[in-house]
Amino acid sequence: MSVMQVLLPVFVQVLLTFVLLFRMGYLRVTTIRSGEVKMKDIALREPNWMPRTLQVANAFHNQLELPLLFYVLTILVLITRQADIAFVTLAWIFVVLRVLHAWIHVTSNHVRRRAVAFMAGAMVLAVMWLLFMLRILFAS
Template identity: 55%
Template sequence: MSPKAVLAPVFVQVLLTFGLLLWTGRARFAAARAGAVTLKDISLGERTWPAPVQQVSNAFGNQFELPVLFYVLTGFALATGKADHLFVGLAWLFVLTRIVHAGIYATGNVVIRRFQAFLAGAVVLMAMWLIFAVRILLA
């Protein structure tokens, strides 16, 4: 499988992360400008941001949790030549679940739907790791 095909889902995941970063910044500046928070309110943490701002911020922060294992696995799969069509298909599925999860979190934040999207992504990523490990250990 070509590096371009393997890295395409990674690029989309990175784009999602940067998109959420920009959305978070815009939401925070808008809230501060509107007087919803003061600098003193937010100087020691993020708990005093209005809920919609916190939702987007949390969606951004989540991109540094489960996706880290995706990035590492993709690097390993490329380095070992174990990235095939199945790997790329599962990678796209994982990224799709992350987009859905972030969309739910940053907008309506229906917790059960958000959890379902998270769980789907976690299961896909676990399957990716299991398949990779078996291919490496049994090679």
């Protein structure tokens, strides 16, 4: 697999993270300018933001958690030259599930659907790590 094929899902995941970051920033600035929230109210804790702003902030922060293991694995797969069609396919499935999870988070925020998308992504990532581990441990 080419480096581009391996990194393209990473680029999409990074793009998702930045989209959520900029949306969160926009909502925060808008909320402060409108007077709905005062700077002193949010100086120490996030829970004082309006629900919509918190919703997007939570979606953004989720992109800094589980995807970290995806980034590390991708780097290791590239370094060890273990990238193949299975890895790239699973990487795309993981990223699509992350996009779905974020979409649910910033729209309906339906907790059960969001949890299903999250767990499906976590399971895909666990399979990716398991396959990588087995290939490294049992390489001849």
